[in-house]
Amino acid sequence: MIRLFNENRYERDAVSTPPNEGEIVSSLASVANRLPRISNEVQASGADLEARGVHAWFGSRHVLADVNLSFPAGRVTALIGPSGCGKSTFLRTLNRMHEFVPSAAMAGEVLLDGVDIYKQGTDVTKIRLKIGMVFQKPNPFPSMTIGENVLSGLKLAQIKRSNKEDLMEECLTRAGLWNEVKDRLNSHGGSLSGGQQQRLCIARALAVAPEVLLMDEPCSSLDPGSTLRIEETIRQLSQSVIVVIVTHNMQQAARVSDYTGFFLTEGGPGRLIEYAPTREIFSRPKDERTEAYVTGRFG
């Protein structure tokens, strides 16, 4: 925790002496409080996503229990919690990627604009088009050039669109990659560095204009500058898009999200322990376990 703070390069009042726990909480809260909120839930329009009583299993192993969360339009939600508590699994139930694991099973409902995406007869490809995803590990398509990668979603979903060049530039700019690749749009995606590849994947996800964007630790391979650029994009996006971001970086959760959900497993399945506005999670969490986690006193 101490190291985390000393490494933090965006904190204006840098902490020089190791802070005690109370200071850490208030410092996180101050980050959360100071940030301008571009998104405003009242103004925002668009889709709305809700998980109701979601459980998940792998084989007979119950890994996620009874998660109730709603993601109204224009809200950025951060999901935090220790490794293995089911954050990624929960994220994957939200756009029906969970079913890709053969042993997977689930229970509960996920409502997109009031309609259960697991309802029989639902066109799952349309669901995934509306609910985009950025994976933890960069996965640009190796057979495509950088430019083709950005536009690959349009091709995959058979969407016709004019001004593809403009779209490409816009998406790459929002992902903070344009300046680095504008001269080599025709080289292969695999020729980029790990962090560049990840930004390419973010640009690719933006190009199909999803209503919801699920991000699973999207910045874990990025440098601070690119991370800031992505966070800016997330805040911009939040005016029109619901963003759900899994992160292990508490500062990032504080900087970027409106609401934070804390997941924890105590041996059994992972559960949502606390869900509240981000500044409350970091300044006066209601649950002792949340406080222990955000102050680094965990485990």
Place this chain on the structure above:
Amino acid sequence: MAQILPLQIPVPTPKKPWKPAPIAMIPDLLILVGAFLVADATVALTGFKGKLAIFFLFALYSTLGSMALAFFRRGATAMSNAMATSMAYLSIALVALPLFSVLLTVVSRGRHALRLNTFTQDMAATQPDAPFSQGGALHAILGTTVLVILATVISVPIGVLTGLYLTEVKGRAETLIRFLVQAMSGVPSIVAGLFIYAVWITGGHGGFSGFSGAVALSILMLPTVARTAEEVLKLIPNDLREAGVALGGTQWRTVVMVVLPAARSGLITATVLGVARVAGETAPLLLTIFGTTAKHFNPFVGPMSALPLYIFQLLETGLNVAISRAWTGALVLLILVSVLFTLARFVGGRVKS
């Protein structure tokens, strides 16, 4: 410390809501039945004749039907998906039909002469036209087993090492080797036999023997194993090699501990394809193991028999009883090959878990 509360909520039953409910499958079923009936009617009422016409008309109608259903359910973009899916199903039917008809023919013709003594006796003291209760294919079964095992032992290590040369060592001869292996896979099987006959047997290095036959079969098996192994090894992500080397492993240790285990199931496929390539070969064996009617265990001295050769030599007699025995030989060969493949998968799969 946080108090650990066991949360008292009822756990619902796990479900897989993405699996279509049986009731939702009814339209798909109706389309299949309908396509079949309409194909039947088309053949009855028009100039089309025969079962093949029914099959192709059924293929056409069911594809169109499922495309229409997909359009009705999810719109235009789903149509190509439905088309590809139904083509895939029809293709497995096209692959499976001839296969099953071959199997059926072999089983129905081969079962007449199939007795317990097929597996326990040889033909040393039996004429080909003796009653089925006498004589058997034991010598040929032994011969094929020995030959296949020997050929595998010779060509799999060489083939896999060749694959490793092409993917891991990446030596200067890479392109040349790849070209040679490719060219070798085009060698007609009788040429392989002739080569061993000319160089090895008439050259005075050895007579007709199981080993000579196994070497001839290895010539045929090697390119299949090497090429397949190379393709499989190429699919192993480079990250794994880097991770192994970065932990301080030599290239060889990394290959043995990381690369080969990751490629295991593909390498077993390479072996199985190689065995499939040679198990039924007759021509090279004529010139190398010669054939015999008695059990013969030592592959290094003296003529041996093998099932394809046994079939060939019985067919040559032209006698009805002998031809029945030949069909039984074919049936036994199919059984033997299936047993070998199952064994290969079993051994390969078991090491994994």
